[in-house]
Amino acid sequence: MLVYLFEYLEEQFNWPGAGLFQYISFRSGAAILLSLIISMVFGGRIISSLKRLQVGETVRDLGLEGQKEKEGTPTMGGFIIILSILVPCLLFAxxxxIYIITMLVTTLWMTAIGFADDYIKVFRKNKQGLKGTFKIVGQVGLGLIVALIMLLSSDVKVRLTAEEARNGSYEIVEEFSVDMRQQNGELYTQEYAYVRTTLTNIPFIKGNVFKYESLVGLFTENAAKWAWIIFIP
Structure with missing residues (x-):
């Protein structure tokens, strides 16, 4: 949110230093710093508050040495991690x-599953927590949502060189050029293109590029149309 505020300040008032928020390197560094501050400075206070509220682990007495020492250990300490992720992200991203939106949806979705599990364990005194069936359904459902976003969203693009994009007959969304410098110091212009495709980068294979449609292509000529069968699972 701060990005939009400082963009406004720069446009309307030419605020000194506001232009820094245009650079992802500055925002990344600031987000890392804030995340550390939240986890290190406020983490201890959150744990103390959870202990005071008696939001802790219940341990069955099995007669094991040191077992009871674990009783009262806060089970919702993941709250610190959630704050360390969400607050910097909301402020600086x-x-x-689309990638930030997907990450936020994923984080909040998994937070809901984790909270439900801890709530059942702590407040309902059920050591089993949330049933495994619900956990699996929740995770599979989230995976399906993310896969559909990656497959259908027009904002999800892959950057290739313009030559690769044309030779591969990809759906080109945007073409642009970047001035680059060779090792001998000479400048040259490299053309790139953003394309819509289901390929992904995987090490240890030729070109580090894996095309999902190549598997479907073994069974049908119209591989691009049916690539989702492999991509979504």
Whole structure:
């Protein structure tokens, strides 16, 4: 959210230093710093508060040495991690970015599952927590949502060289060029293109690029149309 505030300040008032928020390196560094501050400075206070509220682990007495020492250990300490992720992200990221949106949805979805599990364990005194069936359904459902976003969203693009994009007959969304410098110091222009495709980068294979449609292509000529069968699972 701070990105939009400082963009406004720079445009309207030419605020000194506001332009720094345009650079992802500055915002990344600031987000890391804030995340550390939240986890290190406020983490202890959150744990103390959870102990005071008696939000802790219940241990069955099995007669094991040191077993009872674990009783009262806060089970919702993951709250610190959630704050360390969400607060810096909401403050320093551009919230119209599809990857940021996907990450936030994923984080909140898994937080809900974890909270439900801890709530059942702590307040309902059920050591089993949330049933495994619900956990699996929740995780599979989330995986399906993320896969559909990656497959269908027009904002999810892959960057290739313009030559690779044309030779591969990809759906080109945007073409652009970047001035680059060779080892001998000479400048040259490299053309790139953003394309819509189901390929992904995997090490240890030729070119580090894996095309999902190549598997479907073994069974049908119209591989691009049916690539989702492999991509989504």
């Amino acid at each position: 551009k919230l119209d970015n």
